[in-house]
Amino acid sequence: xxxxxxxxxxxxxAASEGLAIGRLTIDRNVAAGSRRAGSxxxxxxxxxxxxxxxxxxxxxxxxxxxQVSADILEFQQALLEDDDLLAPVRAAIAAGxxxxxxxxxxxxxxxxxxxxxxxxxLSARAEDLFDLEQRVLRALMGSVARAPVxxxxxxxVADELTPSRFVELDWSRLGGAAIRGGSRTSHVSILxxxxxxxxxxxxxxxxxxxPDGALAVLDAEAARLVVLPGxxxxxxxxxxxxxxxxxxxxxTAAINQAAVTAGGERIRIYSNVDDPALLDNLSVDSVDGIxxxxxxxxxxxxxxxxEAAQFDAYRRIVEWAKGRPVTIRTLDAGGDKPIAGxxxxxxxxxxxxxxxxxxxxxxxxxxxxxxxxxxxxAALGPVRVMVPMVTVPTELxxxxxxxRSAIDALEAxxxxxxxxxxxxxxxxxxxxxxxERFDADFYSIGSNDLVQYTTAAARDNPALEKLADPxxxxxxxxxxxxxxxxxxxxxxxxxxxxxxxxxxLIGPLIDCGLRALSVAPAxxxxxxxxxxxxxxxxxAA
Amino acid sequence: MNGIxxxxxxxxxxxxxxxxxxxxxxPAVKLTRRAKSHHxxxxxxxGSAGTWINAKSPNAVMxxxxxxxxxxxxxxxxxxxxxxxAAMVALVEQDFDG
Numbered sequence: 001x002x003x004x005x006x007x008x009x010x011x012x013x014a015a016s017e018g019l020a021i022g023r024l025t026i027d028r029n030v031a032a033g034s035r036r037a038g039s040x041x042x043x044x045x046x047x048x049x050x051x052x053x054x055x056x057x058x059x060x061x062x063x064x065x066x067q068v069s070a071d072i073l074e075f076q077q078a079l080l081e082d083d084d085l086l087a088p089v090r091a092a093i094a095a096g097x098x099x100x101x102x103x104x105x106x107x108x109x110x111x112x113x114x115x116x117x118x119x120x121x122l123s124a125r126a127e128d129l130f131d132l133e134q135r136v137l138r139a140l141m142g143s144v145a146r147a148p149v150x151x152x153x154x155x156x157v158a159d160e161l162t163p164s165r166f167v168e169l170d171w172s173r174l175g176g177a178a179i180r181g182g183s184r185t186s187h188v189s190i191l192x193x194x195x196x197x198x199x200x201x202x203x204x205x206x207x208x209x210x211p212d213g214a215l216a217v218l219d220a221e222a223a224r225l226v227v228l229p230g231x232x233x234x235x236x237x238x239x240x241x242x243x244x245x246x247x248x249x250x251x252t253a254a255i256n257q258a259a260v261t262a263g264g265e266r267i268r269i270y271s272n273v274d275d276p277a278l279l280d281n282l283s284v285d286s287v288d289g290i291x292x293x294x295x296x297x298x299x300x301x302x303x304x305x306x307e308a309a310q311f312d313a314y315r316r317i318v319e320w321a322k323g324r325p326v327t328i329r330t331l332d333a334g335g336d337k338p339i340a341g342x343x344x345x346x347x348x349x350x351x352x353x354x355x356x357x358x359x360x361x362x363x364x365x366x367x368x369x370x371x372x373x374x375x376x377x378a379a380l381g382p383v384r385v386m387v388p389m390v391t392v393p394t395e396l397x398x399x400x401x402x403x404r405s406a407i408d409a410l411e412a413x414x415x416x417x418x419x420x421x422x423x424x425x426x427x428x429x430x431x432x433x434x435x436e437r438f439d440a441d442f443y444s445i446g447s448n449d450l451v452q453y454t455t456a457a458a459r460d461n462p463a464l465e466k467l468a469d470p471x472x473x474x475x476x477x478x479x480x481x482x483x484x485x486x487x488x489x490x491x492x493x494x495x496x497x498x499x500x501x502x503x504x505l506i507g508p509l510i511d512c513g514l515r516a517l518s519v520a521p522a523x524x525x526x527x528x529x530x531x532x533x534x535x536x537x538x539x540a541a
Numbered sequence: 542m543n544g545i546x547x548x549x550x551x552x553x554x555x556x557x558x559x560x561x562x563x564x565x566x567x568p569a570v571k572l573t574r575r576a577k578s579h580h581x582x583x584x585x586x587x588g589s590a591g592t593w594i595n596a597k598s599p600n601a602v603m604x605x606x607x608x609x610x611x612x613x614x615x616x617x618x619x620x621x622x623x624x625x626x627a628a629m630v631a632l633v634e635q636d637f638d639g
Binding site: 071072074075078079082083084085110113114117119121122125128276298305306308309312313316 | 559560561562563565566567569570573574595597598599600601603604606609610
């Protein structure tokens with residue numbers, strides 16, 4: 001008797017959440033080399049015809065697309081009109097090369113140049129060049145290279161998926177995609193999130209190892225692709241797809257309404273911001289403000305941002321918020337967030353080491369630049385400055401003194417500024433237990449680290465996932481204490497960790513007395529829905 | 542095309558990029574389109590020690606990797622050189638919104 005086929009699980013990174021069941025359809029790239037070189041004049045004409053065709057196709061995509069893809073496509077179109085880029089291709093053709101080889105060879109060199117070096121943005125643009133290379137090659141190869149139309153509901157697998165290929169695929173007919181390349185920040189990921197297309201990137205196996213046409217489950221919640229799924233997996237996925245559809249419908253309806261519990265209590269819902277670009281897809285009317293800006297995004301380009309760059313970034317967020325409060329966290333480097341040139345290398349235990357405010361106070365020059373930029377942004381709207389990893393009151397006092405001197409300097413220079421309110425992120429149990437002793441203008445609970453430090457379970461160790469339980473009674477007790485400290489001192493308390501983005505945890509958080517939550521942008525609708533389904537504060541409190 | 546004989550550039554200008562993401566795809570396209578709308582030969586570099594490149598080539602402009610706060614230098618040669626430089630500087634100063 002034949003062994004039943006075992007299901008094959010491939011891990012990846014969930015770049016755009018969602019679920020799908022469908023047959024795999026493999027999207028293969030085309031390669032140059034099949035074309036027999038005609039005369040240089042023939043080849044030059046073939047290239048020109050292919051460029052014209054590519055230009056027409058891109059123009060049609062721009063017509064149909066949205067703003068995000070339009071910027072990418074216009075860049076590609078500009079490249080097709082770049083004489084400097086095309087000159088070496090034409091030279092190779094004049095010297096006898098076939099049009100496809102000449103084009104592909106030169107573009108390969110340019111793609112490599114884009115990928116070289118540590119510039120994340122430029123490496124991402126290598127995708128666009130590759131996209132263009134493929135488009136022109138397909139045009140040169142004619143109908144042979146035209147991709148077949150996939151089955152309805154199919155899951156697309158590819159080694160690379162280019163932005164223009166992404167926008168020309170009919171996603172109403174496809175279930176989602178899994179690709180080997182890419183990252184959460186690549187353009188295809190942004191496009192997929194904007195359209196709600198389930199997408200896995202960084203898949204651990206290449207498309208050539210996948211059985212074309214085989215049934216698969218795309219799980220872009222648990223970040224895996226299950227090829228040849230067993231009946232139990234299919235059944236469980238069907239049920240989750242059903243639940244998701246119900247949630248999506250109600251969440252969409254909920255997003256622009258205030259979050260009020262069934263008991264009539266209003267819960268303020270703020271958005272977290274780790275990448276300001278996501279604000280373009282968020283309506284300011286759907287939130288009470290920004291509850292956490294992770295400023296690390298400014299420090300990820302291989303160089304430290306100067307005051308102007310920081311001010312600019314903060315200004316944009318404050319302007320977006322239209323008078324609603326914006327809570328900006330000072331640099332929270334260290335722990336699981338190393339930043340070259342800022343954090344210390346080789347710490348034995350980085351989560352218990354130089355991170356957050358500890359690092360900032362050790363580097364007052366760097367910190368001073370951020371405080372200046374924050375004080376300047378405070379002149380434009382209500383800015384709240386939140387200090388991470390505060391353990392003892394003197395740390396917050398020191399930050400307040402540094403803020404004072406930054407403001408004095410701005411005053412002396414005649415630069416517009418205001419004094420932002422200064423609060424603390426409560427994530428160390430010592431601070432949670434003694435919160436009322438801190439001179440904080442507000443408290444915001446950082447639940448990820450609070451859970452990790454309270455349960456002594458590293459958050460990056462999957463083997464400890466069960467132990468790192470946000471509903472551990474000790475964690476809830478600490479949250480209640482912070483809420484009480486806020487009430488007795490008359491200052492605002494909110495929670496900005498991952499707990500606030502999980503609909504199932506909203507009830508317990510409201511029961512702890514929290515009335516303000518800061519949530520990942522994609523979860524706002526669902527969290528509001530969870531608030532609405534909650535009865536209200538338990539009478540026993 | 543660059544000749545072998547040193548050119549006598551006729552007009553010069555400079556402006557600082559004010560965009561958190563730097564000279565990314567959209568501004569790069571705008572910059573080259575603006576450059577192409579003039580007859581003059583126009584070159585640009587990022588920083589005073591950068592290499593001059595053709596401001597009409599989106600591929601070359603992209604590869605400048607010019608970040609936020611970086612100063613772009615322009616030089617031009619041709620009948621509308623002065624007008625071209627003024628237009629390039631204005632575009633950068635208007636945060637590429639022109």
